[in-house]
Amino acid sequence: MDINNIQSFLSTTALSLGIKIVAAIAFWVIGRWLIGKVIRLMQLAMGRNNVDATLTKYLGSIIAIALNIALVLGILGYFGIETTSFAAMLAGAGVAIGAAWSGLLGNFAAGAFLLILRPFKVGDFVCVGGVTGTVKELGLFGCTLTTPDNVMTLVGNGKIFSDTVQNFSTLPVRRVDRTAQLATSVDPLDAIARLKAAVNLIPNISKDMPPEVNLLDLKAEGPVISVRPYTHTDHYWQVYFDTNEAIVRVCKEAGWPVPGLVQITKVVQG
Secondary structure, three states, X not given: OOHHHHHHXXXXXXXXXXXXXXXXXXXXXXXXXXXXXXXXXXXXXXXXXXXXXXXXXXXXXXXXXXXXXXXHHHHHHHOOOOHHHHHHHHHHXXXXXXXXXXXXXXXXXXXXXXXXXXXXXXXXXXXXXXXXXXXXXXXXXXXXXXXOOOXXXXXXXXXXXXXXXXXXXXXXXXXXXXXXXXXOOOOHHHHHHXXXXXXXXXXXXXXXXXXXXXXXXXXXXXXXXXXXXXEOHHHHHHHHHHHHHHHHHHHHHHOOOOOOHHHHHHHHHO
16 A cells, blocks of 8 residues: 555544544533533422422433433434434334333333322331332332331332332321130120220320220120220331230239130030
C-alpha cells in the first residue's frame, strides 16, 4: 500500500471516525449526567408532594430506561446507523422478552397498582397471598414480609393483587377470639361473670371496646363460653396468651371439673 494512501486514509476517514467516537463518548457522558439530573429533580419534586418513596422509585426506573434507550438511539443515529430497523428489532425483542417474563412483568404492573391503591404500607401487619406477617419492603416485583415466627418471606405482587388482602393495622384495635369449654355442672352465667372480671384485668386491652364474654354454644360436654377481648395489633399475642391463662386460672380457682370427665366417671361407676 502506498504511503500516501495511508496518510490520506489517516487524515480523512480515521480522523473523522476518531472525532465521532470522541463525540459519541461525550454525548454518552453528558447524556447520562442529564438523565441522572432529570431523575433526581423528578424524585425531589415527588418527595416534596409526599409521593410514596416506592412509587417514586418505580417511575424513576421507567423514565431512566426510556431516556437511556433514546440516548443510545441518538448516538447510533449520529454514526449514521439506521435506527428504524434497530427500533423494530428492539420492539421485537421486547415482545419476546415480555412473553418469556410475563410473570415478572405482571408482578411489576401489579406493584404499580398496589402503590396507587395503597391497601397497606411498610410496617403494617397483613395477610397477603396466604402469608401473614409485617410488611418490611414494597419492591418492584414483590413485597417482603416478616412472619410471626421471624421468617423473611417474599410474596409476588401479582399474587397479592389477585388474592384477598387483609390489613390488621388499618383499624385501631382487633379482636382476640378464644373459647372456654365448661362441664355440664358449671353454671354458665356465673362463669361469664368470673371470666369477664378476669379478662378486664389483662394489660393492653382496649378501654373503648370492652371484652365480649358470652354463651357461645351448648354441647354434650357442657356450655361453651366465648371470650373476646379487643387490643391493638402490637399487643395481639400478649393479650391472646394472657386470655388463655385467665381462662385456666378462673377454672382452677372456681374448682370446675374438667369437661367430659364427669360423664366418663358416671359411666364407669354405672
